[in-house]
Amino acid sequence: MKIEIMRRAIRLVGLVLLLTWVPGSVQGQMRAAKAESYGIAVSTATINQKAPSAVLPAGGTMVQDQASDVTVASMVTAQDAFAIVSGDGAEASDAVSSATLGTVSILNGLITANGVVAMATSTINTSNADGSSLANLVVNGVQVSDPAPNTRMDLPGVGYVVFNEQIPTGDGVTSSGITVNMIHVVLQQMGLGGVQTTGNIVVGSASSGVN
Amino acid sequence: MSNPRLLAGLTATVAIALVVASCEARRNAVAPTIGGPLFHFGSFECTPFKMTGGGRIDYPPGTADKNPPASHTYETFGAHVIASGQTDANGTCLADKGELEWVDHRPEMEINGHPLNLHATAVTFAEVATDTDCRDGAAHWGGILRVQNTKQDGLDFEVWDCDNGEPGVGHDGFAISVPALDYAVMCPDPDLPPAEPTCTLTGGNRQFHPTH
Numbered sequence: 333m334k335i336e337i338m339r340r341a342i343r344l345v346g347l348v349l350l351l352t353w354v355p356g357s358v359q360g361q362m363r364a365a366k367a368e369s370y371g372i373a374v375s376t377a378t379i380n381q382k383a384p385s386a387v388l389p390a391g392g393t394m395v396q397d398q399a400s401d402v403t404v405a406s407m408v409t410a411q412d413a414f415a416i417v418s419g420d421g422a423e424a425s426d427a428v429s430s431a432t433l434g435t436v437s438i439l440n441g442l443i444t445a446n447g448v449v450a451m452a453t454s455t456i457n458t459s460n461a462d463g464s465s466l467a468n469l470v471v472n473g474v475q476v477s478d479p480a481p482n483t484r485m486d487l488p489g490v491g492y493v494v495f496n497e498q499i500p501t502g503d504g505v506t507s508s509g510i511t512v513n514m515i516h517v518v519l520q521q522m523g524l525g526g527v528q529t530t531g532n533i534v535v536g537s538a539s540s541g542v543n
Numbered sequence: 544m545s546n547p548r549l550l551a552g553l554t555a556t557v558a559i560a561l562v563v564a565s566c567e568a569r570r571n572a573v574a575p576t577i578g579g580p581l582f583h584f585g586s587f588e589c590t591p592f593k594m595t596g597g598g599r600i601d602y603p604p605g606t607a608d609k610n611p612p613a614s615h616t617y618e619t620f621g622a623h624v625i626a627s628g629q630t631d632a633n634g635t636c637l638a639d640k641g642e643l644e645w646v647d648h649r650p651e652m653e654i655n656g657h658p659l660n661l662h663a664t665a666v667t668f669a670e671v672a673t674d675t676d677c678r679d680g681a682a683h684w685g686g687i688l689r690v691q692n693t694k695q696d697g698l699d700f701e702v703w704d705c706d707n708g709e710p711g712v713g714h715d716g717f718a719i720s721v722p723a724l725d726y727a728v729m730c731p732d733p734d735l736p737p738a739e740p741t742c743t744l745t746g747g748n749r750q751f752h753p754t755h
Contacts, residue, residue, distance in 0.1 A: 393595055393623040396644045398691075400657060412657055414646050418597040418621035419750075426750040428597040428711075430619050432646060434658070447615050447648070451599055451746040455709055462712040463599035463619075463746010467612035478612070 363424035364390070366509070369431040369450065369538040371413030374404045376519065376531030386415040388427060394418040407533055410436045419454075419540070427454045427540040430463070431514075436535055438517060443493065445469045450514045450536035459510040459540060461498050466514055469495070491520035491529070501541055509541025587670035587683055589636035591628040591754040594682050594704050597621035598711060598747020602728045607713075609745045617745070618728055620645045620717070622702065624684045626669035627754075638684055641666030643702070645719060647728070654692035661721065663688045664696065677705035677716070680751025688721065698723045704749055705741045711748025716741025 367388040374381050381404050384397035396416045403409045412434035419427030433448040447467030453460050461481070469476045471485060471493070479495035486492045494516045501509035514536035520527050601610040601617045610616040624641035631637055643663035652659040669684035685701030698721055705716035718729040718741040730742035 393625075394597075394621050394642045394644070396621060398660070414619070414644075414658075414660075416597055416619070416621035416644050416646075418595060418623055418642075420593070420595040420623075420752065423752060425752070426596055426748055428621070428747045430597060430599070430621070430747070432619050432648065434648075447612055449599065449612075449617070449619065449746070451619075453596075453598075453711060453746070453748045455748065455750070458710060460710060460712065462710070463609070463744075465609060465612035467615065 364541075364543055365419045365421050365424040365427040365454070366541040367417035367419050367427040367429040367452070367454075367539065369415040369417055369429040369452075370534075371399065371415055371431050371433050371536065372402050372404060372408050372410055373534045373537065374407045374531070376407075379405060379407065379531075384413050384415045386417045386429070388417040388419055388421055388429070390421055392421040406440055408436070408438050408535060410434070410535065417540075424542055425456060427542055428452070429538040429540050431536045431538050433536055436515070438515065438533060438535060439490065442487065442490065443469075443471050443515065443517070445515070445535075448514050448536040450512045450538040452510050452512050452538040452540040454508050454510065454540040454542045456506075456542050457504055457508055459500065459502070459508040461496075461510055461512040461538075464496065464512050464514060464538070466495065487517070491518045493517045502543060507541070507543030509539070509543070511537065511539040513537045586673050587636070588673055589626070589628050589630050590671050591626060592669070592671050592680065592682060593623070593625045593752040593754055594680070594684075594706070594749060595623040595752065596711065596715075596748045596750050598715070598717065598744040598749065600717060600728060600742045601745045602730065602742050604730065604742070615648045615650055617649075618645065618647045619746075620719075622704070622717070624666055624669045624682065624704075625754075626684075635668050636670035638666045638669035638686065641669065641684065641686070643688065643700070643719075654690075657692055659726075660691035661688050661700070661719075662691050663700070672703075675705070677707045677751075679706040679708055680753065681705045682751070690724070703729075703741050706749045706751035709748070711744050711750075712746060713743060715744045715747075715749040717744065717749060718742055 370385040451463035497513040517533040519531035645661040647659040667686040672681040675681040707714040720727040729740040731740040
């Protein structure tokens with residue numbers, strides 16, 4: 333009788349283990365490392381363009397893209413743009429992305445810079461934008477040096493711009509992430525219902541995340 | 544009933560033996576061949592590992608942090624390497640695969656008005672540094688690269704790669720040498736073991752992964 337009870341207990345334990353067992357590869361798939369970067373993105377009613385652009389694929393380790401010259405209509409011109417993403421897509425433990433540009437001119441010279449670095453770094457419980465910088469930034473003829481994160485300036489007749497825009501994501505415990513947009517112009521115009529956003533120009537964007 | 548048990552036992556034994564055998568490949572690297580390490584600092588071993596990430600270096604360093612952005616005195620990069628601890632007939636630690644993209648933004652390094660851009664076409668060797676202060680792991684690896692600006696190809700390169708904890712900024716390090724170009728971004732510290740000529744990151748992160 334006791335032996336029979338023990339056999340049933342062992343079978344029960346075996347069944348429970350079988351039902352709760354998750355292969356290591358599946359556990360790895362539950363976590364994800366994400367990284368994306370791009371030099372320029374313009375989105376309006378008639379334009380939707382992003383270049384150069386790199387996205388870390390699932391399970392991947394590095395992707396890069398580059399362009400010597402980028403011109404998007406009369407919106408943006410830029411030189412020497414590089415987008416690099418890297419990390420451990422398999423174990424989903426880390427991700428780093430960067431976008432760098434040389435000379436940049438936005439809206440026919442309303443905003444210019446000649447050295448843009450966007451850098452986003454994530455590990456499982458922390459993210460940062462360290463390494464990001466703007467060189468020789470000039471807005472409407474006025475020099476702006478080393479703008480703090482999320483510095484907003486109005487652009488009369490155009491909308492506004494946010495420099496060194498930093499958008500954190502994740503809970504900082506089981507996941508973390510950040511998006512860094514070094515120059516983010518929000519195009520606006522007056523409509524019947526008030527001010528309306530008509531487009532966005534982003535120069536130097538890097539995102540990373542681990543969850 | 545006993546045959547499946549016997550089979551399972553044998554399979555487990557073989558699997559364990561294989562794992563143990565693969566983890567015991569800890570040989571010191573010796574003289575390089577073409578495509579192998581150009582020279583050695585300290586001691587290294589062939590053991591399975593992976594190093595991932597990227598970053599920014601402000602070299603030559605002006606302060607403890609970033610140089611003034613307007614100086615454009617910085618390099619940015621992405622780099623990873625994977626090795627399974629195998630060696631070739633000469634004892635060189637082989638890399639399974641890897642990538643390197645390196646951009647030097649310094650004006651004096653420009654070629655035809657564009658930043659110097661190095662792109663690895665093959666990563667051939669990778670070894671783990673053992674005499675190191677890098678807390679989480681360090682590696683020495685390299686192979687062949689191309690200068691994207693000029694398409695000059697077939698150039699040996701090597702890097703020193705240090706994961707010294709989190710965050711990567713202010714802790715981790717990276718260094719590169721391309722002898723044929725007389726090009727190097729290295730920051731040797733006389734107070735540290737010679738295996739660590741790395742420049743401290745001012746952005747990004749290096750992540751060492753022991754794969755066994």
